[in-house]
Amino acid sequence: MKIDPLLNYMSKYVSLTEEEKAYLDSKIVLRKYLKGQYLVQQGDICKYECYVVSGCTKTSYVDDLGQEHIIMFSIEDWWTSDMASFINQSPADFNIQFLENTELIAISHDVIEDLYKHVPKLERFFRQVVEKAFIASQKRVVRNLSMTAKDRYLFFKEQYPEIEQRIPQYMVASYLGITKEFLSKIKSQLIMDQ
Amino acid sequence: MKIDPLLNYMSKYVSLTEEEKAYLDSKIVLRKYLKGQYLVQQGDICKYECYVVSGCTKTSYVDDLGQEHIIMFSIEDWWTSDMASFINQSPADFNIQFLENTELIAISHDVIEDLYKHVPKLERFFRQVVEKAFIASQKRVVRNLSMTAKDRYLFFKEQYPEIEQRIPQYMVASYLGITKEFLSKIKSQLIMDQ
DNA sequence: AAATTATATTAACTTAGTTTAACATTTACT
């Protein structure tokens, strides 16, 4: 089935019958994007809640001064969307851009509501997905409040070693909430320290 | 019914039958706490997901240096728990303390699982509650990345005017991620500015 | 009302992180 990667991921949370799997498969779209394209741009309506099959995205906010702040990266097995925009079908606050050629399983708003109706287990599944996302976001708040930039960088390296290899350093800096120059300084300090 | 405030809140999201309301009422506990008591302490298992009927709580994280960082306040109509601890029934990262005498509607882990089974609409309801919490948390991440301390303070004043009146200023400072001294400085600058 | 205790202010000094700008290195393009 085209949604096998998703089914494999879902099996950790809920067990679906063959009919339910087939129904899900019939409703869901596989989409491919090139590096540089956008899934959502600030002001758009976010049409899809997406499961990343392969590739990488960044979610960012551009402030009044035109500065970009990276909220999260998504790689294989992660979900991505502008949740507020998707749920309310209202203009997005965030940009979601592909940092690599990316393959997604995309679920539109209409489809997800239909799925909740026809396969109630999916309501449970998505509740659990959002719970995990919320917990991760709260932990990020805590790290930004309690850790220095250096420690946040070390944590990032440790927790997401795959991501650091795949994206330019200035984006890591933006994610950490510091300038690229300061991240450079931190890295050279870390090298001297050893 | 003892859970009327909660039912009123829920009616914005789902509509329950009288039987469902009665079932919910039978399963749910009303609890009262005094100012200063704890709902959860770091290391405890968070037993309840709670709806605040009246009063106020703070959720905080104490780091290795013993410094407290306030993650959120909850007042009337808000939910509070250590979500990670509650879901996995694992030791809590956070403290949740009452800043006023507080009345809660408390739902234990067993009960919530039972409710999901017997009243599937509640799975939908709680999905929506968590979605909102996630969106709020992501916005907090964005503000901490993109705004100066002064602007974060002005935003806080505007968005939560009720809360600022009810809690000491050093807790506002902790929530904003700055020292109490620096918040004092910001406030006196704001007074001079006008 | 006096005395504690908790909260808030002020100021001098220090530090973490930013800004600017010049230069170096890597990656992508013809």
Next chain:
DNA sequence: AGTAAATGTTAAACTAAGTTAATATAATTT
């Protein structure tokens, strides 16, 4: 291979925010 574009480094000057410590004010307790 050679050039342009994108990314990364370094350093000096600057600023936002933290630290310390002394003092002031407000809220509780006796």
